[in-house]
Amino acid sequence: MIQEKIREKARELLTNKTVDLIIGFGEGSLPLRTTPRFIRNPEKVDRLIWNSFCENNLSAYLHKLGQFKVGLVVKGCDARSVVALSLEKRFKADQLFLIGVPCQRMVDRRKVSRAVKGEILQAREAGDLIDVKGDGFEVSLKRDDFLYSSCQVCIHRNPTRTDVLVGDPVEESPLKETYQEAKAFEKMSPEERWRFFEKETSRCIRCYACREVCPMCYCAECFVDSSNPKWIEKGLSPSDLDFYHIVRAYHQTGRCSGCGACERACPMGIRLTYLTQKLTMDVKELFDFETGIDTETLPPLSTYEMEDKQEFIK
């Protein structure tokens, strides 16, 4: 079982002092939830678990831990974020030990909660079912019906460039068409797109959770915090909300691994992955580049070549 292998590897790495610290997933205090776990003691590795609710992108913690040697549990998307970060020189190569886990696709806990009436008090994974129990109800749900949209279109479930792979590789065919959300968005007319985008961002409360959980958002001074020049106000005016989300998405161009952490973190349920997916799709089309696959090629918007297309410059 993957969980056992993760624990074993963690124990080995800590005992041999190959790493100072392991970051993995541990059990949450609520059903359907896990929480990132920092383990330093080889005897505590039993706190690490693995299931379909390990939804966070743990590579976001790397910015806080410059001085340690870290063993990191990564899924396919997380590993690609790590590659993207290494290209941006966010950490030294020997600082990381990647424990790769072939991803079974993560379950959208909010979708599951909405499928039942009442609070879920217990949940259990049983093969391709999720058994949930609550006050006065007990239901078995088909796991595949409740996956995150970013997981449904994923074609990089096996993490690459890892130091070890704990589990057999899984097949890469997506459940839904690749870039499905972006394509659906493209089919809308410009007015429909704007209405959809505005409706989503109108709920924004500027909590910046999307920014903080994103491994690629690590600027010492984010553009929203700049006071000189001041690009954006700090209130809730619709134009500011739109501006923030558009600019943040654009700053991800060529860097986003599509992990969906932003959307999963949002407390107001704002859809965000369709934006980054559209940009990712365009980058693939224009530059034939996919984030986090190649450890040599710089992301297209971080570099230039003399032969780059220039028709848009009038």
Next chain:
Amino acid sequence: MKNPYLPISMVVKKTNVETTDRMLRTLELSFSNEEDAKSFRFIPGQFCELSVLGKGEAPFGIASSPTENGSLKFTINKAGVVTTALHHLEEGSEVGIRGPLGNAYPIDLFKGKNVLVIGGGFAFTTLRSLIVYLLHPENRSKVNEITVIYGARMPGLLLYKEELNQWEKRSDLKLVVTVDWGDKDWKGKVGLVPNVLEEVAPTSENTYAVICGPPIMIKFTFPKLMTLRFPNERIYTSLEKRMKCGIGKCGRCNIGPLYVCKDGPVFSYARLEKLPKDY
């Protein structure tokens, strides 16, 4: 009900640059309305929030003394958006003010005692307020000996140079001005403030010490005060912390359960000891 967030109008009467690096400028402000001028009463140590509408608001210690009637003086260090805007104001420009805010130096406790004032760099502003207040004929007799040690990095960075010259000539005040590095024109003392303090060695008996300066100066001066046997209850300082509302509502400037804007900025070291090192 009075809205404590509304600034009152003041006008810039005079502005002059204090230091040779041009980063410190003193603004002399007077109230636009008579009634505001009459009702504004403050004690040395208090601060005000100055507004440049459109840029923002920031807290500044009052550098003038309540004995200097009419206008208020603030010495502003050019560091960010608001302070830069204040530096660019011309005479006649309007400035908003909210105040007086905060607590003050414990003048009442100084009655019949000696007062030792130690200042470093730009932090000398409210100390000026205190010294001018104590030197005023009405107040001078209330305290015994006044010793002032004031240091800056270089002669050009000293504040209130003209006043310092006048004070040096007084007999009712012992003033020692020092610089870390002198220049060819400097004829005064050269030495770091903690060392000068050791040299001057004022008595700690019956004396209150007020110390304001950059963290590094305080770090090295404080042990010297200990050696001179100053107890924590008789050492006061004025803390700086990022503030916004200035009236204890926005939560920003708290140190433990206290707010620097409301319960400070003047604290005795005895009180600070019990608080977390959040400053």
Next chain:
Amino acid sequence: MDEYDLFAPVQLAEGVSVFRKIDHPDEVDLSSANTQKPAKELFFPQSEVMFRYEKVGKRNQIVSLDEENRERILFGARPCDIEAISIIEKVFVSEEYTDVYFLDKRKKTTLMGLGCNHPISTCFCSSAGGDPFLRAGSDLFFIDLGEAYFVELLTEKGMAFHQNKFFKEADPRDLTLVKELEGKAFEKVGYTIPVDGIEKRLDLMGESLFWDRVHEICMGCRICTYLCPTCHCFDIVDEGGHQRGQRVRNWDSCLSPLYSLETSGHNPRPSCRERTRQRLMHKFNYFPKNFNQVACVGCGRCILYCPVHFDIRQAILWTSSKRPKGSERGVL
């Protein structure tokens, strides 16, 4: 709705509800245990214009925006949110200075609380000094009996509704049902968290290793602060130019690295460790020192919405090294 501005929980998206001004009773959505954004935003809006200014000649003319036009009703707020409003009031309304913006809204609002028949597992109001049917703070208190609401008129403001055409005298049998519902709810919130005495325990923990561990998973977003009904820190900024503009206050969070960053570059709380310590100490140690009450009402929103599932109950438990009894285990 002709006389008052009525605010009630409204659904913005599936599973997301906030308090909004409603124009039609159909808009009300009481299906979730609690809204995302707490009721505090009616008295302390996320973004509020304090005053507008305009240059007239050489002087600026300042127009303060501190008056509410109409009377308001807040309907459907849970006891935790209502208790939180009085916690914020303790800071905003004091002898020396009064936050006129908050007080004006508070005075002009009638609070209609709603009892929690079905608290959820993250609720721990009973441990934080409240309970699912706490009446304190409400002007009228509603209890959902299924077919109708049982309404208690608790204050003078509440009594003004005595003659309202939708109210009729209660039946004594309704009272029994109320007691039943209360009993069930109290039982459900029985997950006792040792909030009692936490101030004293934290007094001894200023530099404890506890803080090195507590902050680890925190990513420094502001969800817990913004969705917390008692958090009340704010930022003040000027918007506009020197000709005209406004001064605005916006919610802020002590978890932001910019919060205590001084212009000199010095930051007394340089890392997440100091900031999470500040937040927890403020709620459970500093605030009680000033007001004899913890600044937490046990609503559980921070537990539900934290992206990394930081559980404040765990942190409180760690301070006392007690383990919860009868906790329901999550995923196996």
